[in-house]
Amino acid sequence: MEMSDDIYANAETIRNIKSTSTPDQNPPNSQGKQHSGGRNYRLTAVCLGLLTILLLTVITAIGIYYNGVQNNTMDWIRFHCSCYYVSNEIKTWSESRQYCRARGADLVIINSKEEQMFLSGFQNRWIGLTDDDEEGTWKWVDGTTLITGYWRSGQPDDWYNEDCAAIQKEMSDLYSWNDASCSVAIHWICEKTAPL
Template identity: 40%
Template sequence: MSKFLNVCQHLHSGRNTYRIVAVSFGLLCILQVAVNITLRLSVCKPKCKYPQFFGWVYFGSSLYFISSTKLPWLQSRDDCQQRGADLVIINTKEEQVGFKFHRPTWIGLTHQEETMSWNWVDGTLLTESYWAQGEPNGYMDRNESCVEIRFFEQENSWNDLPCYDQNFWICEKNAL
C-alpha cells in the first residue's frame, strides 16, 4: 500500500510541476506581448505612418515627443528641455509632412523683434519655410511671435500666433 501511495504522490507532484511550468509559460507569453506592444507604441520605425498616440516616435536620426497636453510656447520648450530635447526644428519636407496629428502643434520657430527675423530654437535663421497662405500676418496687430503647425491637409501649414496661446507641442532630440 505504501508503494502505491508513493507512486501516487510522485505522479501528483509531477502533474503539479507540469502545471507550474504551463502557467509560467503562459505568464511569460503574456509578458512578452505586453513588452512588444509597449515597444511598438514608444518607438516607431521610419516606415510607420505616425499613429495617433503620444510619446516618443523615431524618424530618421531623431526622436520626437508628441505632447498630450497644451501649454504656452515657452512652457512647452521648457518641457522639451527637461526631456533632454528642444522644440522641433523642421529641416526637411519629410519632417514637415510627417506629423499630421490634426491639431495645432508648437514648433521651435520664433520671431526675434530685435533682428526682425524668424529663428529656430538652436539660433539658426529660417531658410526654408512652410507658411500657410497669408502667413505670417500678425493678425489684428497682435504680437504673433511663435509658430504652430495648423493646417494639416496642406504642406504649407505654419501659422504665427501669440506665444501665450496654449497648444500641443513636438520635442526633438538626436537618437544617436
C-alpha cells in the same frame, strides 16, 4: 530441514562466487569519499546560490533601467535621425520649450520637406520657431535663421503680436505653419537626436 540447509548453503556459495567474479555494484564508501562528495554538493549549492543572486541583480537593474527609459522617453516617435514627442497636454510656447529642455530635447526644428510632411499630421502644435527677438526675422530654437518655411497662405501675418510658430494644418500638409501669440496654450512637439 535438509532442504533449508541446502538453501542457506547455496546462498552462501552464490555470495562467494559473486564477490570473486564481479565487483559489488554498491561498494561501501570510504569515509574520505563521503566527505569529498558532501563538499562537492555544498560547493555546487553555493555556486547556484551566487548565480541566482547575480541573475536577480541583473534582472532588477534591467527593469530599473528600462522603466527609467520608458518614463523619460514618454512614447517618443522615431523618424530618420530624430525622436519626437507629441504632447497630449497644452502649454504656452515658453512652457512647452521648458518641458522639452527638461527632457534633453527642444521644440522641433523642421529641416526638410519630408520632416514637414511627417509632422503635418499633428495639428495645432508649437514648433521651435520664433521672431520674438526681431520682428520678421524667424529663428529656430538653436539660433539659426529660417531659410525654407512651410507657411500657410497669408502667414506669417503678425496679427496681434504673433511671434511664435505652430503647425496648424487646414488644407495642405506641406503648407501648414501659422504664427500665433506665444502666450496661447496649445500642444507642442519636442525633438531630440535619436540614439544610435
